[in-house]
Amino acid sequence: MNLTLKRTPGIYLVGFMACGKTTIGTLLAERLGWKFVDMDQDIEARQGDSIAAIFEKSGEQEFRRIETETIRARVRDIERGEATVVAMGGGAFVQPVNLDLLSKRGISIWLDCSFETVQRRVLETAHRPLARDMVRFEQLYRSRLAAYGRADYRIAIHSDDPSAAVEVILALPLFA
Secondary structure, three states, X not given: OOHHHHHOOEEEEEOOOOOOHXXXXXHHHHHHOOEEEEHHHHHHHHHOOOHHHHHHHHHHHHHHHHHHHHHHHHHHHHHOOOXXXXXXXXXXXXXXXXXXXXXXXXXXXXXXXXXXXXXXXXXXXXXXXXXXXXXXXXXXXXXXXXXXXXOOXXXXXXXXXXXXXXXXXXXXXXXX
């Protein structure tokens, strides 16, 4: 197993909203026998409110502050040896402070999903505050690609079968 992963057993799944981080992360954690955490659900539990409500009441800047504090708390748990697969929020990895928090404290994996797939999946739900305007939504998607590209590994998502992505992740050299 990768030395970084041995020291700080955290796998951080990054990527745009609806790329499958939660679904793939849950399956991956099961296969590894690790804990699973969805950062958005973690934030909602800690704040007692939905992500959409936090955005609406407090704005994106306050949400990002809360998000960073929540990530910091999870990273501390991982540094104490709590093996965890973490599904990061879509914008978390774009924030330099979060990238610094995660760097060398586990392994980041970008779930690279096409815009067309993300758009189809988002249109099936109604709880995404940043997906209300499709033109801006696509601009946001394109603007985040470079940040996601800083992940330690990139997995191309070609289907809606999360087990296929899990198999690709488990075949990465970090588990050898």
